[in-house]
Amino acid sequence: xxxxxxTAWILGAPGVILIIGFLFQAIAAANSSFFFTWGYYAxxxxxxxxxxxxxxxxxxxxxxxxxxxxVFNFAQGSLVLFAALTMVGLMEMGLHWVLALxxxxxxxxxxxxxxxxxxxxxxxxxxxxxLFMATIGxxxxxxxxxxxxxxxxxxxxxxxxxxxxxxxxxxxxxxxxLINQFDLYAAATGGILVAVLAVFFQKTRIGRALRAVADxxxxxxxxxxxxxxxxxxVWSVAGFVxxxxxxxxxxxxxxxFTLALIALKALPVLILGGFTSIPGxxxxxxxxxxxxxxxxxxxxxxxxxxxxxxxxxxxAMLFLLFRPQGLFGEKIIERV
Amino acid sequence: MRLRDLCVASLGAAVLAAPIVxxxxxxxxxxxxxxxxxxxxxxxxxxxxxxxxxxxxxxxxNARDGGINGVTITFEECETQYNNDRGVECYxxxxxxxxxxxxxxxxxxxxxxxxxxDRATTDQIPVLSMGYGRADASDGTVFPYVFTLPxxxxxxxxxxxxxxxxxEDGNLEGKKIALVYHDSAYxxxxxxxxxxxxxxxxxxxxxxxxxxxxxxxxxxxLQIGRQLxxxxxxxxxxxxxxxTAIKEAAAVGYPMDRFVGVWWSGAxxxxxxxxxxxxxxxxxxxxxxxxxxxxxKDIQExxxxxxxxxxxxxxxxxxxxxxxxxxxxxxTAMAKYGNKPMTGEQVRWGFENLxxxxxxxxxxGMTGFLEPxxxxxxxxxxxxxxxxxxxxxxxxxxxxxxxxxxxxPLRAAYEESAAKYAAxxxxxxxxxxxxx
Numbered sequence: 003x004x005x006x007x008x009t010a011w012i013l014g015a016p017g018v019i020l021i022i023g024f025l026f027q028a029i030a031a032a033n034s035s036f037f038f039t040w041g042y043y044a045x046x047x048x049x050x051x052x053x054x055x056x057x058x059x060x061x062x063x064x065x066x067x068x069x070x071x072x073v074f075n076f077a078q079g080s081l082v083l084f085a086a087l088t089m090v091g092l093m094e095m096g097l098h099w100v101l102a103l104x105x106x107x108x109x110x111x112x113x114x115x116x117x118x119x120x121x122x123x124x125x126x127x128x129x130x131x132x133l134f135m136a137t138i139g140x141x142x143x144x145x146x147x148x149x150x151x152x153x154x155x156x157x158x159x160x161x162x163x164x165x166x167x168x169x170x171x172x173x174x175x176x177x178x179x180l181i182n183q184f185d186l187y188a189a190a191t192g193g194i195l196v197a198v199l200a201v202f203f204q205k206t207r208i209g210r211a212l213r214a215v216a217d218x219x220x221x222x223x224x225x226x227x228x229x230x231x232x233x234x235x236v237w238s239v240a241g242f243v244x245x246x247x248x249x250x251x252x253x254x255x256x257x258x259f260t261l262a263l264i265a266l267k268a269l270p271v272l273i274l275g276g277f278t279s280i281p282g283x284x285x286x287x288x289x290x291x292x293x294x295x296x297x298x299x300x301x302x303x304x305x306x307x308x309x310x311x312x313x314x315x316x317x318a319m320l321f322l323l324f325r326p327q328g329l330f331g332e333k334i335i336e337r338v
Numbered sequence: 339m340r341l342r343d344l345c346v347a348s349l350g351a352a353v354l355a356a357p358i359v360x361x362x363x364x365x366x367x368x369x370x371x372x373x374x375x376x377x378x379x380x381x382x383x384x385x386x387x388x389x390x391x392x393x394x395x396x397x398x399x400n401a402r403d404g405g406i407n408g409v410t411i412t413f414e415e416c417e418t419q420y421n422n423d424r425g426v427e428c429y430x431x432x433x434x435x436x437x438x439x440x441x442x443x444x445x446x447x448x449x450x451x452x453x454x455x456d457r458a459t460t461d462q463i464p465v466l467s468m469g470y471g472r473a474d475a476s477d478g479t480v481f482p483y484v485f486t487l488p489x490x491x492x493x494x495x496x497x498x499x500x501x502x503x504x505x506e507d508g509n510l511e512g513k514k515i516a517l518v519y520h521d522s523a524y525x526x527x528x529x530x531x532x533x534x535x536x537x538x539x540x541x542x543x544x545x546x547x548x549x550x551x552x553x554x555x556x557x558x559x560l561q562i563g564r565q566l567x568x569x570x571x572x573x574x575x576x577x578x579x580x581x582t583a584i585k586e587a588a589a590v591g592y593p594m595d596r597f598v599g600v601w602w603s604g605a606x607x608x609x610x611x612x613x614x615x616x617x618x619x620x621x622x623x624x625x626x627x628x629x630x631x632x633x634x635k636d637i638q639e640x641x642x643x644x645x646x647x648x649x650x651x652x653x654x655x656x657x658x659x660x661x662x663x664x665x666x667x668x669x670t671a672m673a674k675y676g677n678k679p680m681t682g683e684q685v686r687w688g689f690e691n692l693x694x695x696x697x698x699x700x701x702x703g704m705t706g707f708l709e710p711x712x713x714x715x716x717x718x719x720x721x722x723x724x725x726x727x728x729x730x731x732x733x734x735x736x737x738x739x740x741x742x743x744x745x746x747p748l749r750a751a752y753e754e755s756a757a758k759y760a761a762x763x764x765x766x767x768x769x770x771x772x773x774x
Contacts (some may be wrong), residue, residue, distance in 0.1 A: 037565050042564060042565060045560065045564060049556050049557075049560060050557075053554075053556055146378075149378070154377070154378065154382035154383060154386060155383050155386070155607070156578075156581065156607045156610060156611050157611075158610060158611055158613055160613065165585075165588070165589065167589055167590065167591055177564075180560075180563075180564060180590060180591075184589070254585070255553060255578060255582055255585070255611065256578070256581050256611025256612075258607075258611075259380045259383075260380050260553060260577065263551060263553065264553060267554070294554075294557070295556060295560075298557035298558070299561055299565075302557070306547065307545070307547045307558075308521045308547035308548060308549040310557055311549045311554065
């Protein structure tokens with residue numbers, strides 16, 4: 003990102019937040035039934051931003067595979083569910099959560115190798131839509147196989163992350179601003195994960211090879227980068243990201259079938275942030291998370307509520323009008 | 339065709355034909371009970387214990403009593419995944435099974451119930467929507483083949499407000515009650531009743547819809563816990579929405595003992611994911627929690643290891659009661675038509691004349707577990723009573739006496755809504771004084 007763009011973001015984002023706040027304040031002044039205080043607004047905003055990081059965790063998995071292979075991996079949601087089911091299943095067998103984490107990572111590497119060998123390799127040189135359809139097949143397989151292996155019951159995934167709410171700035175805002183500790187830990191985990199991925203992509207040999215494949219498959223092949231190995235590695239990394247997302251979402255909601263549906267929450271994040279950008283997944287998640295929470299709380303009442311799901315997509319599409327490739331996506335220019 | 343292909347085809351045809359050829363001889367004295375289940379899909383954690391309970395009770399009747407008056411019960415599960423299309427497909431597949439066809443269908447889904455009402459009425463097969471589906475189907479003059487016993491959502495809304503009123507020393511004037519509901523036909527069912535009661539009793543009702551499947555409720559609970567701060571919260575949820583709501587309520591510090599769910603929001607899969615945070619949470623119920631009844635002892639004794647792993651859980655118990663009601667309807671029908679397999683129409687008569695007296699409930703080994711019921715041609719709800727149960731962190735326990743919903747206004751509401759449905763569908767309501 004250029005320094006100019008960075009400055010625009012640093013100044014622009016708080017500006018937009020303040021303008022929306024003043025707008026709500028004006029509505030509250032005109033309409034006594036509309037509830038608004040700056041403290042409450044900050045609380046909703048922070049909750050939304052933290053929620054957005056959770057969306058980003060899922061979106062990251064999509065970005066990794068799309069970057070390396072140009073395939074939209076429909077199976078990422080079921081990978082999250084499968085990872086969480088395996089982790090909790092191993093913990094139920096008596097493994098400490100750290101050992102379960104390691105063992106689950108190993109299982110996900112095996113899944114990645116199997117996907118590369120059984121699904122992707124036979125489809126080399128096929129159109130992207132065929133690979134996309136193949137990932138739909140993987141989605142249903144992992145979904146069913148995970149439940150066959152570990153059962154359909156709701157499982158509790160507890161690795162000791164505190165859940166009690168904390169209150170900040172009690173002197174400044176009446177009653178303080180409530181923050182969920184679990185969400186704070188999740189946000190910190192998301193931050194560490196992005197840092198690890200950044201180091202992996204920028205500093206390691208495999209990471210550089212991944213970036214080369216992402217830039218141009220043919221050119222990467224011509225300099226001897228093995229596509230099959232890269233695919234296996236990228237699916238393994240996406241599996242690890244799915245595991246982290248699964249731990250966070252599973253810890254928050256319990257591990258169950260519907261966990262696979264959180265992939266739907268990552269789609270507007272990807273539309274907004276771009277399918278090929280890791281920073282885009284993070285910034286997109288923050289915008290979607292904060293946007294949908296603020297919309298639900300302050301605008302939902304005007305239209306009967308339950309708007310946050312479709313509002314996220316509407317917000318993403320609004321951005322698309324101005325940035326069709328997403329905020330951080332690569333602008334593709336093809337010469338005819 | 340090659341010889342090998344011919345052999346394979348012949349073998350396949352023989353395998354397929356075998357049940358058809360064998361069935362008349364085997365099935366003469368069998369009563370077929372279809373089971374629409376969802377052991378897979380997003381609602382499997384709820385569907386599995388429901389199905390287990392239904393199956394175990396039918397097995398118990400065969401093992402303990404040799405069937406119903408000597409007629410062996412057969413059953414077949416069909417997987418709906420809680421999906422309306424699949425529900426209809428399962429209905430069509432199972433309705434003709436057994437020597438006399440299906441006894442009664444229990445869809446365990448409001449959507450599937452809606453989809454089956456017309457078909458079942460045409461096919462003359464009763465539909466038991468036990469504590470779900472259309473509340474106005476309690477009016478038997480318009481819905482002769484649908485039974486809503488032991489209570490409807492409207493009755494439950496009334497009973498829960500009675501419970502809350504009792505906790506507030508009988509005065510709800512100025513109190514704030516929020517309803518968090520699944521944004522669907524099911525979730526909206528109690529709204530009319532609650533709006534009427536808010537006018538009558540003077541409490542302020544606030545509505546919070548939650549989009550399916552209910553994974554995202556942070557904004558909802560910030561409004562409830564940090565802005566509105568209601569005296570009580572009611573919940574009409576299902577599946578993952580329930581446990582998410584409980585977790586989010588805890589995250590904003592809302593007191594659990596003032597949070598009451600519908601009976602579909604009060605089972606182990608709803609509270610266990612929330613772990614300690616769910617302690618104190620309450621829900622409605624039309625049967626007692628636990629596994630202390632004589633019927634439970636019989637299941638343990640006679641089925642042993644064959645009993646399901648979910649034995650004694652809330653939804654298992656609900657599945658048991660569902661099968662028990664179907665069995666009792668068949669038994670009632672046999673009293674009129676003789677001890678032989680009953681047709682759907684005969685079972686409908688059995689439902690309409692079902693009288694579960696305290697004595698009969700004692701014989702069923704369910705005293706204290708289920709309250710008496712009496713169905714008539716007009717009243718397909720049967721006057722069931724409700725209770726409130728509370729999660730103590732490890733198990734559900736009884737938290738109230740049995741509560742009887744105020745029948746008079748509810749009956750008037752059923753009849754008004756059913757009359758509207760009859761007018762829309764061109765149905766002429768039955769004259770129950772002329773029904774046998």
